[in-house]
Amino acid sequence: MKALQNTFQKLWMYPSAVVGLLVVFALVFTAFYAMIKIPYNEAIRLWRGGEEVWYQNPKFAAPAWINFFSSKDYAESFAVRTTDGSMPKQVTPGAEGTSTIDITYPFTFTSDYFPQDMILYLSSNYQQKQPFLSAKWLTPDGREIRIANLAISQKQTYRFAQDEKLKTRLHTEDVIPQLFTDPETGKIVKGEYKLQITGTTFEPDSDINIEYVFHGQVYGLAGTDQARRDLTVPLLWGTPVALAFGLIASLGTSVLTMVIAAIGTWYGGWIDELIQRITEINIVLPFLSILIMIGTFYSRSIWVILGATILLSIFTGAIKGYRSIFVQVKESMYIEAARAYGASSPRIIFFYLIPRMIPLLIPGLVSSVPAFVFLEASLAVLGLGDPVLPTWGKIIEDANANGALYRGYYYWILEPATLLMITGLGFAMLGFALDRIFNPKLRDI
Amino acid sequence: MAVVTHTPGENVKVKNRASNSTFLRVSRYVVTRLLTLSVTVVIGIYLTIMIANMGGYVDTIMRNEIGDRVTQTIAANPAMQQLDPESRRKLIQERIASEEKRIGLDVPVAVRNFRYLSNALLLRLGRAINMTSDSGSKQVRLIILERLPATLLLMGTSQLFLFFSSVFLALNLSRRYGSFWDKLVVALSPTSAVPPWFYGIFMILIFAALLKVLPFGGMVDSPPPSNPVDYSLSLLQHMILPGASLILSSFFLSIYNYRTFFLIYSSEDYVDMAKAKGLPSRDVERRYILRPTLPNIITNFALLIITLWTGATITETVFLWPGLGRTLYRAIGLYDIPIIVGSTIIYAYMLALTVFMLDFIYALVDPRVKVGG
Numbered sequence: 174m175k176a177l178q179n180t181f182q183k184l185w186m187y188p189s190a191v192v193g194l195l196v197v198f199a200l201v202f203t204a205f206y207a208m209i210k211i212p213y214n215e216a217i218r219l220w221r222g223g224e225e226v227w228y229q230n231p232k233f234a235a236p237a238w239i240n241f242f243s244s245k246d247y248a249e250s251f252a253v254r255t256t257d258g259s260m261p262k263q264v265t266p267g268a269e270g271t272s273t274i275d276i277t278y279p280f281t282f283t284s285d286y287f288p289q290d291m292i293l294y295l296s297s298n299y300q301q302k303q304p305f306l307s308a309k310w311l312t313p314d315g316r317e318i319r320i321a322n323l324a325i326s327q328k329q330t331y332r333f334a335q336d337e338k339l340k341t342r343l344h345t346e347d348v349i350p351q352l353f354t355d356p357e358t359g360k361i362v363k364g365e366y367k368l369q370i371t372g373t374t375f376e377p378d379s380d381i382n383i384e385y386v387f388h389g390q391v392y393g394l395a396g397t398d399q400a401r402r403d404l405t406v407p408l409l410w411g412t413p414v415a416l417a418f419g420l421i422a423s424l425g426t427s428v429l430t431m432v433i434a435a436i437g438t439w440y441g442g443w444i445d446e447l448i449q450r451i452t453e454i455n456i457v458l459p460f461l462s463i464l465i466m467i468g469t470f471y472s473r474s475i476w477v478i479l480g481a482t483i484l485l486s487i488f489t490g491a492i493k494g495y496r497s498i499f500v501q502v503k504e505s506m507y508i509e510a511a512r513a514y515g516a517s518s519p520r521i522i523f524f525y526l527i528p529r530m531i532p533l534l535i536p537g538l539v540s541s542v543p544a545f546v547f548l549e550a551s552l553a554v555l556g557l558g559d560p561v562l563p564t565w566g567k568i569i570e571d572a573n574a575n576g577a578l579y580r581g582y583y584y585w586i587l588e589p590a591t592l593l594m595i596t597g598l599g600f601a602m603l604g605f606a607l608d609r610i611f612n613p614k615l616r617d618i
Numbered sequence: 619m620a621v622v623t624h625t626p627g628e629n630v631k632v633k634n635r636a637s638n639s640t641f642l643r644v645s646r647y648v649v650t651r652l653l654t655l656s657v658t659v660v661i662g663i664y665l666t667i668m669i670a671n672m673g674g675y676v677d678t679i680m681r682n683e684i685g686d687r688v689t690q691t692i693a694a695n696p697a698m699q700q701l702d703p704e705s706r707r708k709l710i711q712e713r714i715a716s717e718e719k720r721i722g723l724d725v726p727v728a729v730r731n732f733r734y735l736s737n738a739l740l741l742r743l744g745r746a747i748n749m750t751s752d753s754g755s756k757q758v759r760l761i762i763l764e765r766l767p768a769t770l771l772l773m774g775t776s777q778l779f780l781f782f783s784s785v786f787l788a789l790n791l792s793r794r795y796g797s798f799w800d801k802l803v804v805a806l807s808p809t810s811a812v813p814p815w816f817y818g819i820f821m822i823l824i825f826a827a828l829l830k831v832l833p834f835g836g837m838v839d840s841p842p843p844s845n846p847v848d849y850s851l852s853l854l855q856h857m858i859l860p861g862a863s864l865i866l867s868s869f870f871l872s873i874y875n876y877r878t879f880f881l882i883y884s885s886e887d888y889v890d891m892a893k894a895k896g897l898p899s900r901d902v903e904r905r906y907i908l909r910p911t912l913p914n915i916i917t918n919f920a921l922l923i924i925t926l927w928t929g930a931t932i933t934e935t936v937f938l939w940p941g942l943g944r945t946l947y948r949a950i951g952l953y954d955i956p957i958i959v960g961s962t963i964i965y966a967y968m969l970a971l972t973v974f975m976l977d978f979i980y981a982l983v984d985p986r987v988k989v990g991g
Contacts, residue, residue: 459965543811601808
């Protein structure tokens with residue numbers, strides 16, 4: 174306990190360690206927040222969800238905060254519906270069970286670009302006679318455009334861009350830009366637009382509900398991808414996955430390497446020789462190619478890859494480093510004393526040899542976390558990421574596959590990349606400082 | 619300095635004897651290392667094949683190849699074309715069965731794997747399923763060998779540059795221990811936790827997408843310039859970004875490591891002694907600091923190259939560099955098993971070659987290397 178306190182006190186002397194520690198804490202906090210906010214099953218449902226989950230979002234939308242940095246103004250996406258009151262609905266009963274439904278939705282449009290798409294999702298309930306609906310588009314400069322007159326079935330989708338009648342009425346193939354342009358000057362009209370919908374039902378219990386979806390150029394905190402998915406989900410959930418992969422892999426690798434090195438040095442003879450030979454063979458084995466083979470042939474599950482990673486990373490150069498130190502420790506007086514009072518070999522290995530090395534283990538463990546976090550991302554970029562879990566690497570893979578850099582969707586790569594970079598640098602900085610604290614030889618240099 | 623007392627003739631003689639024994643020592647060491655390494659490589663490749671064949675994937679490669687060959691021979695034989703489809707199919711099946719028996723697909727897996735091992739060691743890697751080489755061949759060996767020069771060019775250039783520039787800078791820094799630049803390098807060394815492909819993405823973003831001064835990827839302009847000078851210039855231009863990201867990803871850490879070695883060795887007593895003797899600082903550095911640290915530096919460099927070999931797969935993919943790594947990436951996409959297995963074997967060979975070359979250099983620079991000792 175005292176030693177731990179001491180270590181912490183020393184850590185405060187290294188600014189990079191403080192930064193690293195803060196990053197690690199922030200990541201752990203984010204990981205727990207993600208797991209509590211979006212439970213595992215919900216995260217998978219959202220990540221694997223298609224159009225039916227994400228229809229409200231535009232495709233390839235940058236995050237909304239780019240408006241702060243850009244001189245141009247991008248339209249923000251929104252979706253409003255009558256069922257939850259975000260779009261006010263007024264029902265006026267008429268004669269013989271009929272009723273009139275008035276829905277007016279005003280919104281301010283100040284963007285320099287046209288929205289990607291606008292869609293009305295209509296639903297109604299009725300016995301025999303379908304309700305009827307007519308919609309109008311009111312522009313800030315006082316024009317009034319008739320949009321649709323239609324009878325609504327139980328569930329119906331109205332797409333502005335595909336309405337042939339509207340196309341002829343506006344004399345254009347591209348309806349949506351035309352709705353936001355002054356036909357005389359050809360410029361975008363900014364100001365308050367109104368979508369005015371009047372519905373009529375012909376039965377006592379008949380009702381209409383409408384959802385108005387506006388696909389702008391920007392969306393939310395993180396933007397969206399090619400499948401309209403909100404990137405906050407994989408960005409948030411990537412944190413626990415990356416941390417789990419990195420920490421388990423580095424912990425497993427370092428501990429197993431150390432234990433095997435200790436056993437080899439203690440028993441010596443053929444065991445030591447065998448460990449040395451295995452290490453030499455393992456250095457020749459192409460690590461990534463073998464992981465690729467396992468990923469393509471057997472399983473892409475992150476846990477299988479994790480197991481293979483640990484197995485392949487045990488017998489590396491590190492085992493030689495540990496061995497050379499264990500050889501020195503083995504000759505120490507306290508080991509001799511332990512042997513003299515009759516301690517068994519396993520006891521000496523696990524209670525005398527290994528605890529001595531823990532100060533050396535910790536910096537190595539922390540410094541190797543980034544390598545494993547990036548390994549997961551690397552495999553994902555090669556298309557061998559976990560098929561189910563949302564991870565940072567999967568975002569980069571999707572972005573790369575959709576040519577994000579060529580097409581200018583920089584946010585798509587920069588968001589996961591920044592998180593990966595912060596994680597990597599945070600652990601590396603902490604590891605470096607720990608190395609200097611635990612290895613006094615380095616401290617003066 | 620001590621040479622002054624010798625006559626020139628004597629000096630040459632001494633040198634000759636010294637170089638002779640160096641030659642003997644190194645060659646004995648090299649032969650032993652070569653033997654142990656080849657055993658290591660054989661076992662390594664056997665393990666690779668075992669992993670690949672656990673689900674019978676190498677067997678599938680062999681079966682497909684036999685099927686292809688038999689069908690083609692029969693289709694090409696005019697005498698067989700008279701046969702009706704039914705008996706022709708029967709004939710093909712019979713031939714495939716006998717061919718599979720000949721090649722030993724009916725013997726136990728362990729024995730079969732040994733046969734594949736000898737095939738792999740001789741680079742008989744079979745035929746690709748979907749991919750072809752630029753010359754139109756489906757031989758995995760040809761596809762891979764065609765791609766190898768591009769990988770070697772990129773890796774070789776960037777690693778030599780990395781090695782020499784970081785040793786040079788580390789020497790300079792060790793002289794100015796505690797200066798601003800020294801502290802900067804120490805502070806920047808954690809940046810090496812980030813793999814090269816990752817820097818590659820940022821490089822592409824900055825230099826290709828935003829500034830538009832360097833190409834996004836590829837190896838030469840399309841179409842390739844016919845003039846050799848233009849061709850090399852174009853090649854150089856395309857190499858800047860991937861090379862820079864490979865170098866950058868290990869630059870600060872290697873300077874930091876080398877600098878630490880230099881500092882440790884420069885605090886030795888014999889260095890102080892050399893300085894006290896009044897040797898010029900250049901000589902002190904070369905003979906008393908650089909020389910004894912070289913083995914350490916080379917070991918460090920070897921480990922670095924080994925990690926870079928694997929990392930290069932993705933760097934090549936990100937930069938569309940037509941090397942081995944990108945071929946492997948495409949093979950994953952097309953599920954071309956023979957290429958995946960084949961390139962794993964080639965990578966094992968390359969790693970062994972790297973280890974061997976570094977051992978060789980190690981033996982040259984470290985006079986303490988003793989064979990059989």
